[in-house]
Amino acid sequence: MAIRNEWTEWHLTPGGWERGSTRVQGKGNTWADEPGDRVLSFVYKEVSTSASPEASITSEETWRSKTATDIDALLQQHGASPRML
Template structure:
């Protein structure tokens, strides 16, 4: 059973990566509307179980624009999604 599960959404826009909604243990969820010009969305998560002091950390793509032609260029310019809460 998880004793801590936290996550943060990250959205790639022409301005770079922008922080979105998040969940912080003990504080609940904070909802933030996605930028209208986002081209890619990721969620970074940390999960810590009661059986291990180490947290499992990972990120995954959750949304990709079918219209945007410049996703690869923006990824080259701003790099991969942040791996932080």
């Protein structure tokens, strides 16, 4: 069972990476609407369990525009998804 499960959504837009919804242990979820001009979304997670207090860290693509043609150029310009809460 997780003793800490925190995450942050990150959305790539023409202006760069924007923070989305988050979950912070002890504070719960903070929901945010996805930007209308997003082309790509990731969720960054940190999970710790009683069996292994060292955090398991993952970053996973959760959404990709089917019509955007500039995703690669935006990734080149703004870099990979932030790896932070």
